Amino acid sequence: MKKILITTFLVLAAASAHAADTCKSKAVDKNGKPLAGAALTSFMKKCTNDAxxxxxxxxxxxxxxALAGAAKTAYTKKCVSDAVGG
Known part of the structure; x- marks a missing residue:
């Protein structure tokens, strides 16, 4: 179990290096203005599902x-959080 957790944390550390390109940073319209209201909600939901x-x-x-159990849950939670920007 320790080996799985250590591996998970190493993978998470590597994944955090890609955090600059997040859903929150992509939530802009074609004119470069930040999305708001229903458009933002819809965009964030789709982006979170994709992540x-x-x-x-x-x-x-x-x-x-493939990871399983708690290691997969921890990895997925951290990965999605990084991808969404929250």
Whole structure:
């Protein structure tokens, strides 16, 4: 169990390096103005769903084996949080 948690934290540390491109930073209209109201809500919901799907697929340990249980949950939660920007 310790090995899985250590691996998870190492993967999370690597994933946090990509945090600059977040849903919150992408929430702008075609004119560069920040989204608001229903448009922002819709955009954030879609972006969060996309991030969750992507994070679930990338939840693997250093040997390429899929994570499971608490390690997968922790990885996915951190990955989605980083992707959304919250």
């Amino acid at each position: 969750t799907a992507s994070c679930d697929l990338s939840a693997k340990d250093k040997n390429g084996k």
